[in-house]
Amino acid sequence: MTSPEIRRIAFLRTGGKQSSGYLIAPRLVLTAAHCVGGAGEVVQVRALRPGREGGLRASRSVEFRVIALSTGAGAHETDGFALLSTDRDDPFGLRALEPVRWGRLAGTDSLRAEAFGFPELADEQRGNLEHAVGKVIPCSGAVAGPEQPGWRLAFQVESGTPAVGVEAGALWRGASGAALLGEGHLLGVLTEWHPIVSGRLRALPVELLRDQKTFLQRMAEYGVAPVVFEPMWAGWQVLEPAYTPLPESWSAADLLLARHQVVEFAGREAELHRLMEWCLAPGRSKVSVMLMTGDGAVGKTRLARELCKRVAARGWLCGMLCPLAEDLSSLIEVDEDRLIVVDDADVQVGQLDVLLRRRSGHGRLRLLAIARHADQWWTTFHRRYDELIEERPLDVAPMDTATREAVYAHAHAAFLHKQREAGAAPEAADFGRVTSPEAPADLADPDFSSCLFILILALIDIRQTLEPAWSGASGPGGAGTRRQALYEQALDLEREDWIKHAELAGLTADPVLLDRVVAVASLAFAGGDTDGHMESEAARCLRMVPDLADATELTRRRYVRLFQERIHGQGALRPLRPIRLAEHLAEQVIRDFPETVAELLDLPRDAHGSPEDAARQALSTLQLLNAVVFGNGVARSCDEVLHDALHEALRLHAPKLVALVGKVLEDRDNSTGRSLATALEGAFAWLPDGRIAAQAADELEEACPDALLSMARVLHTRAVDYYSQEPHTAQARSKLGTAHRRLARVLADAGFRRSAHHHAWQAVKHHSALVRTDGSYEHLLDKAHALSSLSVRAYDIGHFSESLDAAREAVQIYEELLRSHPDRRHHVHLSFALCNLSQSLAHLGRWREALQNATDALDLVTADLPTESTGPPVPAAEIAEAEAFARRSLARRQPQGGQIAEAIASAAHACRLYGQLRETQNGRTWDGDFAQALVVLGRRYTDNREWDKSIETLSQALSIYRELEHEYQEAERTRHADALRDLAEAHLGKAREHGPDESSSLDAALHRAQEALAQHDLMAQEDKYARRESRARTMRVLAEAELCRGRAEQARDHARDALAILQYVPDRAWRGRVNEARLRCVYGDALAELGDAVTAAGEYQLARDLYQVLDAEEPDRVDLELRRVGLRSRSTAERDSGRF
Structure with missing residues (x-):
């Protein structure tokens, strides 16, 4: 509350009682209703006026009358508000005050507040003003029932709280009706003088006036602006x-x-x-x-x-x-x-x-x-x-000429008023020379498309009118273009303030030095746990000012404190605002001292500093530099010095900065790390030297967290471009192949699966060429990695035969390397490759081979794993990841051999391992892997008809996918859709087993299947193409649920549409043809329900024929597939003459 507002505090006396109030307008006092009598009662009111030696004194009494009473709060209407007015015009001289700002308490955290009143015994029973400071506690006045008096605000006094007791409580008598204010807003009036808890007072919130139309109307009649109750909460600092x-x-x-x-x-x-x-x-x-x-x-x-x-x-x-x-x-x-x-x-x-x-x-x-x-x-x-x-x-387009003229006129008038009001004009100023401004003729020029330039022009015009001898643009930077001249003139005015206060502080007032201090402060950030630590770091930063490099720490601290006083903001180092002035000043300093950029980005400077503080420093620097160097949106800055300064700084420090981002992003919610990654991405994208990006890319883990994906795409893309242009030596080609492979992983995680497949194929091409000429261990290992990557990327886009070939060749190379180098790392590599091979085999219907490969993959990282490695040590997290991946893969394959209980155990074990990895993080998130393991476990519970466990497990996976989809979007959307479909199948199985009593499960099945289709609709076009079979399977589940609901027409339509999709999927694998057979059964059931027996019989015949072919390819598999979803076996279907 600023000091002039104290003039609003009113002292009331009526009927021998004294109380307090608040002047909400020159002729209106707001107080609590119990402080006064009924309407028309006379109340003597006094306010505070300036007294001798800067003090305050009470004015003479003025007669007010009660003109309005609000209805009380609560069932008993124990209290309300009273409005007092007088016939005298502005008796206390308040016309210059701003309108009252009304507030209402929001949130659940305590809000700092203060109250001003006149308690009888505040100071030797003289009734002096009491200023109580404390906090308002939300929810403490909530009503428990209809017999309670109505909700209140609880104001906990923290300044001079009197002792508990009746006598002590009497110290507050007379403060009733006093204003309770928070963050400059009127929140309520005090209503009870006795503390209900030690030091706690009750207040009536002004928000209760919201529905008091008559009361508000009387306020408006006396000039009170329309009342808006702004939400006030404890988070205003953010x-x-x-x-x-x-x-x-x-x-x-x-x-x-x-x-x-x-x-x-x-x-x-x-x-x-x-x-x-x-x-x-x-x-x-x-x-x-x-x-x-x-x-x-x-x-x-x-x-x-x-x-x-x-x-x-x-x-x-x-x-x-x-x-x-x-x-x-x-x-x-x-x-x-x-x-x-x-x-x-x-x-x-x-x-x-x-x-x-x-x-x-x-x-x-x-x-x-x-x-x-x-x-x-x-x-x-x-x-x-x-x-x-x-x-x-x-x-936002530039303003038209008329608006520019209006802004200039408003600015001229406002700035002149402030100059007069504060006496801030120079001694030579002649206010008599200032007349009504005429808009400059050149306001239509492109230079004044910026609102800031119009304001600067008005400020300069006033100064030149008041002091004709003042020319401006006299600062160290000089002036070039019109815009630069305007910047310099504005800075010249600001320098006058810096010079004046530097001299008062006994500091060197050289404008060149002060410019450099402000520029570094605008580019840097001083972190720390305490104010003292932050000031020390700020003083350390000022050593980058050439003039202060050898100055004492005390001198640098004094400059820090000087600009904390003169530049308003947050933090120990205060950046100049408006930001465009800071950018202009930074340009000048960096042009003179380009090495400053490298010093700013040489992080961390303090071995004891936190990575968060170092990241904030880098972000502050890059935020300003990117705007200065690339603000015009061109790849090459018009100022070569600025561009080269940033280039050199990144050449020296880019790898460290990328590693720093990865460090702070171990906390997934770290907003600074995400912002710094974006700032670095912009710098790497614009700089023409791909070598810097290629070196920085080596600092990235292959499995990047979401916040780094976009930056990783830029780095790896620039690395591919850079190595492609290098002479094709064996080393350069090896690095090119590795860059392609890493880019493929990043693109796949970002949802660009077709591009990922292209780069994975390019990686295999380059490493295969190297192996043909040099079959060294390193080249073979790189080729195996590339083939393993290609296997996954091909599977993602539906190229299953290619995926199988790549996985098989990768396994062969890894087996050869394991025989020649039997260490733990090769066990891990081979285990992953065998899992990929198992997945490709399973999709093609070769389940026995798939099961064997998954079993071998698990043995490699468990039973057959050497206790010690002959090569570099393998982190325990990598071993745990490989085991979890292998168990998850095995859990997918075991049901095809009838091992459902074993599959449940494998999936549950994989979930436990991923859960442990999630707790360690190790710089990456395991949520996606954990969710996949949960989905596999949920499917196995479905196989075993444990519907409730399946639903619970799959629902847990969905909660993770909802979160992941906001991070990885398309990359996780396909898995999210499959999990929704699996959950729909679990609900459908439960509904079928329990019959009509489980209508809610059937509703849930329909809802989840529809959600899954919605996810398919949102997929990227390439994913829609690759996931056609998955969409058809989802539509089959939806058709089955509609059929159970008795909606045969909808079931028929969904089944027909799904079959139409499958017609355009050539060379479907065994598993895909099983889905088609089931779809034809559902389609036939729907047609039969609709009375089309002939067509239904045809569909049953097609399904039977397809099942016979499938049974010939994989004996006994059809019965298992049918039993999984609760359908009749093939033999039963044949006995029923084709009706499944």
Whole structure:
């Protein structure tokens, strides 16, 4: 609460009682109803006025009358609000005060608050003002039943809390009706003077006035603005409100900032209308994301803040997300409608991701992402959250000439008013020279497409009018283009403030030195656990200022403190704002000292510093540098010095930076790591030197976490390009083949399966060529890895024969290498290859071979595993992963040999192993593998008719897939669809077994099968093609469920459509033909139900013929397949004359 607001505190006396109140308008006092009598009662009111020597004194009494009483709160209506007015016009001189801001408590965390009142015994029974500081505790006033008096706010006093007891409680008598304020908003009035808990007072929330129409109408009659109850919560440190007051000691740069709204918002009504409709229009989805783009300083942030202001007036929680916020849980969990603006979203993509992945609450959520361009970062983000994203981004165009003139006029008037008000103009200023401004003739020029430049021009024009001798652009950077001149003139005004306060602090006031200090502070970040540690780190950072390299630590600390006072913000090092000024200043300093960039990115500087702090430092540097070097969207900066400085810094430190990202992303919710990965991706994508990217790619694990996939794609793609252009020596070709293989893995994890298959094939081609000329151990091992990769990539896109051939050849090479090098690592490699071979064999119907290979794979990493390795040690996690993979593979194969109980045990063991790996993390997530193991276990429970266990296990897998799909999108969508289908089959089996009593299970089967089809509809086109058989199988399950429900027409349609799909799948394997036979049975059943017996008999005959062929290929398998889903055996079907 700022000091002028104390003038609102009122001292009331009536009928021998004293109490407190709050002046919500010059002639209106709000208090508690029990403090006064009925309507018309006279109350003597005094307020605080400036006194002698800067103190405060009470004014003379003014007669007020009670003009309105609100109805009480609760069943007994024990209390309410009272409104007092006077006939005198502004008796206490309050006209200059801003309108009251009304608040309501939101969230479940305590909110810092304060109360101002006049208790009788506060100070020797003189009735002096008491300022109590404490916190408001949410939910503590909840009503337990209809006999309770009505809900209250609980205000826990933490400043000078009196002792418990009646006498001590009497110290608060007279404070009733006092204003309770939090974050500058009026939350309520105190209603009970006695503490119900030690130091706790009760207050009546002003939100109760929401439904008091008569009361609110009387307030409006006396000039009170329409009341909006803004949600107030304890998380304001992570969400900055739309506008904040201008600091008392402001500088020129502060006047330019949108957050202070010194200049009235003008124009952009069409854009605002669209944004308001996006936020508030009924029928929209609960969660929605919109991208707003536009050139730098065109006015995007100003538009977003005005949107926050207007939406907050509708009761929403609105604000700008703090870029330094780490813990977003309070914002995620608060149960309110929320509008969250993420500025510079291209470098804060980690925060966007956390907000969406962990979203909760019942309220609506709108995320407005602001960036200059929709580059690769947005393409990646859009793929991940496509169902939540507004399809049409809002591109903010430059303002038209009329709006520019209006903005200039508003800015000129506002800046002049602030200069006069604060006496901030120079001594030579002549305010008499200032007349009503005429818009400059060149406002239509492209230079003034930026709102910031218009504001700077107004500020400069005022200064030049007040002081004609002032020319500006006298700073160290000089002036070049018109834009550069405007930047320099704005900085010149800011330098005056820096120089003035540096001299007052006894520091060297050289403008060149001060520029360099501010530039480094804008590029760096000082982390630490305490304020002292952060200041030490900030002082260490300032050693990168050439002029301060040899200065004492105390001197550097004094510069840190100077700019903490002069540049308002968060953190020990304060970046200059507006950001465009910081970018311009950084350009000048880096041009003079290009080595500074390499120093900034040489991380970590402190062996005891945390990886999180180092990542924030790198992010701060790259955020500014990417904008400076590549802000114009071209691959080569117009300034060679800046471009080469970044190039050299990445040449020296790129591998360390990539490793740093991997380290911090061991915590999957680390937003800094995700944002840094995006910033590095941008730098690597633009820099022409592929060698840097190729070297950095070596720091990545082959199994990248989701947050690194996009950056990994860029690095491995650049590595492939780089090695492709190198002379084809054996070493370069080997690296090229490895780069292709790694890129194939990354592309597959990102959902680009066809491209992944292409690069996997390229890897095999290059390594095979090397083996033909040099069959060394290294080349053979590389070829085996490439073949194993190709086997998986071919299977992903439905090339099963190719997958089988690649897997078999990989196994042959691994077996040869194991014989010549019998160490543990080759056991692991061969085990994985045998599992891949088993999968390909099983799909082609060769289940005996598949079972044997899966059994051998498990033996290799368990019974046959050497106790010691002759080669490099193999981490225990790799052995555990290989065993879990082999047991999962074996669990898939065992039912085909009738070993269902053994399959359940194998799958359960795999789940336990993956569960243990999930707890260790080791830099990657095992959620996908764990979910696959759960699906296999659920299927085995289905085989064994343990429906409840199957449903529980598959439901657990689905909960993981829902989370994974927000991270890996298409990469996990195919497995997600299969898990939904398997769950539908489990529900269907339960419904069939229990009959009509299990209608809920049948409903669940229908619902899950429909969800699975929806997942197929969302798949990428290449996945839709590769997963045609899976879709047909899902449609068969849906048809069976519809048939059980008695909806034969729907069952017929689904079965017919599924059969039509299978017609276009050539060379189907044994397993696929089994599905077709079952589909024809279901289709025949549906036709029979509809009375088409002839066609039904034809379908049964086709099914019988197909089963006979299948039985000849794999004896006894048909009976097993039929028993799995509860159908009759083939022999029974034949006895029933073709009716299954």
